[in-house]
Amino acid sequence: MAKLTMTVNGKTVSAEAEGRTLLSSFLREGLGMTGTHVGCDTSQCGACVVHVDGQAVKSCTVLAHDVAGADVRTIEGMANPDGSLGKIQQAFQDHHGLQCGFCTPGMVMSAAALLAENPKPTEAEVRHHLEGNICRCTGYHNIVKAVLAASGQDVSKIAAE
Ligand code: FES
Numbered sequence: 001m002a003k004l005t006m007t008v009n010g011k012t013v014s015a016e017a018e019g020r021t022l023l024s025s026f027l028r029e030g031l032g033m034t035g036t037h038v039g040c041d042t043s044q045c046g047a048c049v050v051h052v053d054g055q056a057v058k059s060c061t062v063l064a065h066d067v068a069g070a071d072v073r074t075i076e077g078m079a080n081p082d083g084s085l086g087k088i089q090q091a092f093q094d095h096h097g098l099q100c101g102f103c104t105p106g107m108v109m110s111a112a113a114l115l116a117e118n119p120k121p122t123e124a125e126v127r128h129h130l131e132g133n134i135c136r137c138t139g140y141h142n143i144v145k146a147v148l149a150a151s152g153q154d155v156s157k158i159a160a161e
């Protein structure tokens, strides 16, 4: 075990971690931040996506010690300062982009990374970007619609599913 320090959602945090500890485990078990979900541990589902120095990464594929000192953002950091839902989270709620919600943290973090580099994506670009995120409930349609709405585009002509 060795002490590990990084910035998570703007706060400097430290905890002990083994060399083999995954970033997803460090967040959930080391820091008690269980908003980042683990759906597979085999790099397939995307439920564990967080941002590391501004890049979306599957936190189950990263050793925590490899990102010592990094700037990490998780779903807990996506709300507004007053605790209300952030823009992307609100769009998921407004457009029924979730059912069980298990995939939602990863979806929101992947969507945030997309909108940071492509503020007005097309539907095809959203679908392409979210290929690494599996949802077992929604059929994706309303997730895509939510991301388009979060980008400020008119989705009134896209039917709900
Ligand atoms: S838990 Fe990381 S990709 Fe599924």
Ligand code: FES
Residues within 6 Å of the ligand: 097, 098, 099, 100, 101, 102, 103, 104, 134, 135, 136, 137, 138
């Ligand atoms: S809402 Fe259930 S897995 Fe996506």
